[in-house]
Amino acid sequence: MMNFALPGLKPGFSNIAVVVALIVLGGRYAVVISLIKAFASFFATGSVTVLWFSLAASLLSVLAMIILYRTKKFSPIGISAAGGVFSGLGQIIVICALSGTPLYFYYLPILSIFGVLFGAIMGFLAEAISKIVLKQRKN
Amino acid sequence: MLHFAVLTGYNLIMRKLFSSITKHDIILISALLIFSIAALFFLPKTGDTVQVFHDGEIVYEAALSKNCEFQIFGKYTNIIKIENGKAGYFYSDCPNADCVHIGMISAGMAACAPNGTILRIISEAEVDVVVR
Numbered sequence: 001m002m003n004f005a006l007p008g009l010k011p012g013f014s015n016i017a018v019v020v021a022l023i024v025l026g027g028r029y030a031v032v033i034s035l036i037k038a039f040a041s042f043f044a045t046g047s048v049t050v051l052w053f054s055l056a057a058s059l060l061s062v063l064a065m066i067i068l069y070r071t072k073k074f075s076p077i078g079i080s081a082a083g084g085v086f087s088g089l090g091q092i093i094v095i096c097a098l099s100g101t102p103l104y105f106y107y108l109p110i111l112s113i114f115g116v117l118f119g120a121i122m123g124f125l126a127e128a129i130s131k132i133v134l135k136q137r138k139n
Numbered sequence: 140m141l142h143f144a145v146l147t148g149y150n151l152i153m154r155k156l157f158s159s160i161t162k163h164d165i166i167l168i169s170a171l172l173i174f175s176i177a178a179l180f181f182l183p184k185t186g187d188t189v190q191v192f193h194d195g196e197i198v199y200e201a202a203l204s205k206n207c208e209f210q211i212f213g214k215y216t217n218i219i220k221i222e223n224g225k226a227g228y229f230y231s232d233c234p235n236a237d238c239v240h241i242g243m244i245s246a247g248m249a250a251c252a253p254n255g256t257i258l259r260i261i262s263e264a265e266v267d268v269v270v271r
Contacts, residue, residue: 068167085171099255100195106248106259107248109178116171127159 012084018062019080019126024133026084027066034058038098050086052094060090076127084119153218166271186246186260189226192217194255215254226258 014037038058042051042100061083068079088111095104164251184271190216193211199219201207207221208229217238227243228236231251240256248259 004201018271073163074167075159075161075164077160078167081164081171095252096182099252099257101192101257103192103248103257103259104250106182109175109182112171112175113179116175120168 012087012122013062014131015080015083015119015122016126018058019065019076019083020130020133022062022065022069022079023076023126024137025129030062030066031059032135034062039098049098051097052114053091056090056094057087058090060089060093075123076130077123080123080126081116081119084117084122086115088112088115092132177184182247183261184246186262188261189221190259190261192257192259200252211254211256213254213256215251217254217256219256219258253271 018030018034018037018094021033029107031128035058038054041054042048064086065079065083068074068082074082086110092104092108092111176271188201189199189201189203190197193213198211199207201221203221203224203226204208205221206223209219211217211219215231215233217228217233218230220227220243222243225243225245227241227249228238228251229252231239233251233253235253238256238260241249244258244260246260248257250257
């Protein structure tokens with residue numbers, strides 16, 4: 001089997017906040033939250049490269065999630081799974097642009113598999129949280 | 140009886156947990172998974188030629204059977220080793236050294252993103268394909 005050690009492979013718990021914002025507050029707030037998230041990772045690491053990765057990944061995934069959400073055919077689980085795939089795609093586009101070669105697309109399949117699985121789990125958690133938030137808001 | 144109780148309980152929990160999952164969700168998730176797994180199978184399994192790129196330019200190309208060890212100096216320093224039909228990053232002084240953790244490979248690709256180097260193993264037939 002192939003060996004993979006990928007720097008970009010993380011569960012993406014922060015995506016929960018974006019999905020909750022999308023459901024509870026709407027698409028615009030989800031974009032704002034994902035921008036804050038990207039700049040937070042920049043301030044935490046101080047690396048401009050991390051900022052590019054984070055911006056591309058979170059903006060691409062939030063746009064995909066907004067489009068899926070607007071169709072009203074998907075639950076947060078499917079929305080977040082697609083978001084996971086698109087954040088992987090965003091990272092690969094950035095690394096290809098930075099390195100000047102398209103060779104990194106080699107990693108797209110494995111990133112997508114993890115993106116779907118982790119994304120679905122995060123969507124499930126996000127749905128549970130947004131249900132609680134909506135209930136709290138009603139009271 | 141117990142079996143029935145467990146099954147009913149399981150069904151109730153699952154229905155509660157996944158109450159909102161839609162048919163479209165399942166189609167979307169399985170389509171994404173099937174495409175990604177299918178793409179994995181299309182990735183080359185064997186190769187006989189090593190190519191090394193630094194900042195998008197090819198710096199080394201030779202048969203995998205030829206033993207070799209060399210350094211690449213850039214933002215960081217990588218040592219690449221080609222030995223006994225396998226190639227890999229032997230040493231790197233970049234922060235996480237993910238490239239070294241990949242180990243020695245006989246197919247596919249390894250990369251050191253911080254230093255901008257890529258090592259890939261392809262078959263002779265693919266060598267002529269223009270990379271950029």
